Amino acid sequence: MTKRPRRFPESLLALLGIIVLAIAVSPVASDGGRIFLQPGNLTDILRQISIIGIISLGMTFVILTAGIDLSVGSILALATVVVSMGIVRQGHGIAVSILLALGASAAVGVLNGVITATLRMQPFVVTLATMIGVRGLAKWLSSNENIDIGFGHDLAATFAASFSRKAVIIGTYVALAGSFWVLLTRTVFGRYVRAVGDNPKAAEYAGLPIRATKIWVYGLSGLLSGIAGVLYTAENHQGNPNAGVAYELDAIAAVVIGGTRLSGGKGSISGTVIGALFMGILTNLLRLNNVDSNVEMMIKAILIVLAVAAQRERKSK
Amino acid sequence: MKTIALGVACLLACSCGGGKKQFFVAFSQANNAEPYRAAQNALMTKLWGQQPDVRLVISDAQQDNSKQIANVETFLRQKPDLLIVAPNERTAVTDVMRTALDRQLPVICLERDISVPNYTTYIHSDNLEIGRAAGVFIAEYLKKKYGEAKGNVVSIRGLLGVEGEINRDKGAKEVFAQYPGIKIVADPVADWLQDKGKDRMAEVLRAQPRIDVVYGHNDPMAIGAWIAAHDLGVEREMIFVGVDGLGGESGGIKKVMDGVLAATFIYPLCVDKAVEIGNRILHDPSFRPEREYVIPSTMVTKENAAKLYAQQ
Numbered sequence: 001m002t003k004r005p006r007r008f009p010e011s012l013l014a015l016l017g018i019i020v021l022a023i024a025v026s027p028v029a030s031d032g033g034r035i036f037l038q039p040g041n042l043t044d045i046l047r048q049i050s051i052i053g054i055i056s057l058g059m060t061f062v063i064l065t066a067g068i069d070l071s072v073g074s075i076l077a078l079a080t081v082v083v084s085m086g087i088v089r090q091g092h093g094i095a096v097s098i099l100l101a102l103g104a105s106a107a108v109g110v111l112n113g114v115i116t117a118t119l120r121m122q123p124f125v126v127t128l129a130t131m132i133g134v135r136g137l138a139k140w141l142s143s144n145e146n147i148d149i150g151f152g153h154d155l156a157a158t159f160a161a162s163f164s165r166k167a168v169i170i171g172t173y174v175a176l177a178g179s180f181w182v183l184l185t186r187t188v189f190g191r192y193v194r195a196v197g198d199n200p201k202a203a204e205y206a207g208l209p210i211r212a213t214k215i216w217v218y219g220l221s222g223l224l225s226g227i228a229g230v231l232y233t234a235e236n237h238q239g240n241p242n243a244g245v246a247y248e249l250d251a252i253a254a255v256v257i258g259g260t261r262l263s264g265g266k267g268s269i270s271g272t273v274i275g276a277l278f279m280g281i282l283t284n285l286l287r288l289n290n291v292d293s294n295v296e297m298m299i300k301a302i303l304i305v306l307a308v309a310a311q312r313e314r315k316s317k
Numbered sequence: 318m319k320t321i322a323l324g325v326a327c328l329l330a331c332s333c334g335g336g337k338k339q340f341f342v343a344f345s346q347a348n349n350a351e352p353y354r355a356a357q358n359a360l361m362t363k364l365w366g367q368q369p370d371v372r373l374v375i376s377d378a379q380q381d382n383s384k385q386i387a388n389v390e391t392f393l394r395q396k397p398d399l400l401i402v403a404p405n406e407r408t409a410v411t412d413v414m415r416t417a418l419d420r421q422l423p424v425i426c427l428e429r430d431i432s433v434p435n436y437t438t439y440i441h442s443d444n445l446e447i448g449r450a451a452g453v454f455i456a457e458y459l460k461k462k463y464g465e466a467k468g469n470v471v472s473i474r475g476l477l478g479v480e481g482e483i484n485r486d487k488g489a490k491e492v493f494a495q496y497p498g499i500k501i502v503a504d505p506v507a508d509w510l511q512d513k514g515k516d517r518m519a520e521v522l523r524a525q526p527r528i529d530v531v532y533g534h535n536d537p538m539a540i541g542a543w544i545a546a547h548d549l550g551v552e553r554e555m556i557f558v559g560v561d562g563l564g565g566e567s568g569g570i571k572k573v574m575d576g577v578l579a580a581t582f583i584y585p586l587c588v589d590k591a592v593e594i595g596n597r598i599l600h601d602p603s604f605r606p607e608r609e610y611v612i613p614s615t616m617v618t619k620e621n622a623a624k625l626y627a628q629q
Contacts, residue, residue: 030526040549041523048516144355148567150575151547164548236512237544238567242350243512287520293477293506 011259011274014307018278022285035288047166049280050173051076051235053273054228055247056254057180058109058221060272063255064184065217066197066264067123071112072225072251073244074134079105079229081138084147084239087156094159102226108134109222113215123218131248138241147239163234172231176224181269193217197264254279257307278307340371340599343397345388347405347429348380351509352537356563357403357427357586364592371599382409389413393420399595402436403427407480411435423598428587429480438594438606442585444481447560447614448488454580454616455530455558456492459499467498468529471521473538475509481584485534485560502528507538514541522546528555536561536569536581543577560584562617564629573622583625585612 026036035041055072062069079101086097108130115126149156162168184190192213195203203210233239258275260267282303286296344361348354358375365373376392378385385405390413392400400417404410407430414435417424426436459468470493475482486504493499502525505517514533521528522545531546533539539559546552562569562583569581590610597604617625 027524035523038523041520044519044523048519139349144349144358145565146352146567148571151577166548232512235544236515236541238511240511245350284520287505287517288524290503290505290524293474 010310011257011271011278011307014257014310015274015278015281017310018281018285018303018307022281025285025289027288036285041284041288043166043170045277045280045284046170046173047235048283049276050169051228051232052247052250052254052279053173053276054176054224054231055221056251056272056276057176057269058217058224059248059251059255060258060260060267060269061180061184061193061217062123062221063252063260063262064193064197064264064267065214066200067116067214067217068127068252069109069112069218069221070124070127070248071108071130071134072221073247074131074138075105075108075222075225076229076232076244076247077138077241078108078134078141079226080233080239080243081142081147081241082239083230083233084149084156085142087159088147088149088239094155097159098230101230102223105226105229106219106223109225110215110219112222113218116218117211117214127218135241142239142241144241146241149233149237149239151237160234160237163231164237169231169235172227176227177269177273184269189213189216194265198266250279253304257304338370340368340398341395342371342373342399342401342595342599343392343395344373344375344401345378345385345392345403345410346375347378347385347403349377350380352563352567353535353561353584353586354403356565356568357588360586360588361401361592364589368596371596378405380405382406385410386413389417393417393422397422399423399425399599401425401427401591401595404429404431408432423595425591425595427591434608437598438608438610440587440590440594440610440612442587442612442614444484444584445488447582447584448485448490449492450488450582450614450616451485451532451558451560451580452489452492455489455532456496456499458556458579459496459529462529465498466496469500469502469525469527470530470532471518471525471528471542472501472504473514473517473531473533473542474504474506475534475538477506482534489532507541509535509538511537511541511544514538515545516541518542518545519548522549522551531555531557533557533559535559536563536572536578539578539581540569540572562615562625564626568629570617570622570626570629573617573619574626576619579618581617583615583617585614587612 022036023034026034029035059069082104083097083101086092086100087094112127112130115121116123149160151157192208195208196210196213232243254275255272257278258271260271282300342365346354346358365371376388378388382405400422402410402414411432414424418435423437426439428441456466460466503521507513507517531539531542533542536559539557543552543557556579559569559578559581562581564570569578572578573581590612594606
């Protein structure tokens with residue numbers, strides 16, 4: 001347990017591979033430079049991965065405890081509905097609406113944690129239930145309608161304009177990734193998270209606060225999904241009760257490509273960030289080249305398997 | 318366990334009230350997620366709600382064929398007086414709709430066709446015509462801009478393989494084929510979704526130096542593309558055309574009024590016709606509906622948007 005996670009350099013190798021490939025096949029702009037390397041394109045990628053990236057930070061902690069959180073996409077949808085309804089329909093201020101959204105999201109996460117930890121139910125089942133129930137709640141609150149945020153000069157438009165800026169979205173992701181990296185590698189709580197997933201029996205005998213750790217971890221996952229939801233609302237100019245479908249799979253993919261073990265105990269935040277970057281760059285390089293979208297899915301599948309396989313191979317040496 | 322049983326008992330008790338003859342209309346909806354479907358459900362609820370002797374139940378197949386079959390089967394057990402089905406896909410529900418007909422139940426097939434005409438009547442619009450109309454609008458715009466029909470078009474496509482996607486694409490391409498100067502320079506797939514439309518357009522804007530027209534195969538994707546262009550400050554260099562033209566705050570008609578979309582083509586909900594025909598089937602035993610009703614589309618531009626918006 002004292003050994004530092006070894007996956008980091010290996011997943012970095014996969015990332016470098018995809019970057020080299022992206023540069024090599026990038027179409028060329030009129031000024032002769034490669035479009036992939038344009039600062040605008042690179043920040044496009046960062047912004048596009050930020051939503052899933054933020055969710056996958058919480059997912060990393062959950063998976064490290066040998067759990068899973070399927071409810072993240074539904075929580076994101078709930079947050080988009082709460083924040084947009086708060087501003088557009090109920091006339092709360094921006095700050096109050098955001099706090100309501102984050103509060104609701106964290107509450108769902110804590111509920112996941114409490115049920116998982118105290119009733120000792122499988123996290124897969126618990127979060128599957130909240131995934132369904134919270135999606136229903138988001139649809140019910142909004143009467144299953146999108147809550148539109150216009151482009152005028154009202155409060156909602158101000159909210160969208162300020163929170164959809166690249167600097168804000170990417171900055172939030174970077175700040176959260178940094179905080180969660182510190183939390184995992186430099187704090188007692190981080191050690192508990194790993195211990196709970198690595199060897200639950202030993203953790204129990206050592207008297208670690210297993211329940212509290214799990215409740216915190218699911219609570220944080222809910223909170224991060226809520227933050228992602230607020231940013232999603234601004235970026236897409238709408239609260240959408242159907243947003244975030246299958247985001248849990250994208251987040252899990254980022255975590256796994258980053259080398260975190262699905263059975264818990266081993267993994268890193270840096271790996272997860274690399275996993276999200278890998279997926280973002282892959283999508284970007286395929287789209288910049290206008291690859292047929294059916295072929296795109298097949299290429300993605302192959303490269304994901306290769307990325308994970310490359311890590312295994314180096315590790316076995 | 319006891320609480321659950323009690324709850325179920327309450328639910329059953331509540332749903333079985335009433336004295337005089339009530340008609341039970343069952344509507345199997347393909348999904349509740351797309352705004353178009355949500356608008357159909359809302360209008361269906363409103364219009365049937367104006368009939369005091371009709372009780373409407375809507376089920377959601379969640380874009381899943383087997384769920385839709387199960388939904389219709391459950392409806393058949395409840396013996397409705399009228400069944401309305403908005404098929405998720407052509408083939409899957411064909412059989413179960415045959416079963417409904419075999420039980421002498423009137424069946425309205427809404428919006429999407431099925432493989433064998435197992436319905437009393439089929440009420441729909443024409444996506445191919447809408448695609449052609451969009452193509453003509455785009456060609457006319459380019460003629461005005463350049464003096465001849467030439468320019469670069471980006472198509473943003475919905476879920477591949479779906480009838481609406483195929484024909485909205487095909488109709489426009491038929492028109493473009495007459496003008497060699499019109500080129501489709503990119504056609505990313507955004508699954509009908511606004512967020513994906515925005516992301517895919519962000520990439521297209523990097524790769525394509527010149528874009529004249531963005532043709533989103535539905536409004537949310539066209540709006541998403543506009544947001545991507547707006548982020549780069551280039552949204553005025555091109556126009557955005559969508560399809561669906563839903564009413565309401567977040568619909569496409571409002572977006573034409575706001576100047577986000579240059580035009581959208583109303584894809585009729587078909588619900589008003591379905592309720593009208595359904596009502597006659599329920600109340601007039603001698604009424605024989607046509608086999609098919611085609612609801613025409615309307616083009617929405619700056620000129621008529623406000624008027625159409627007020628009508629919704």
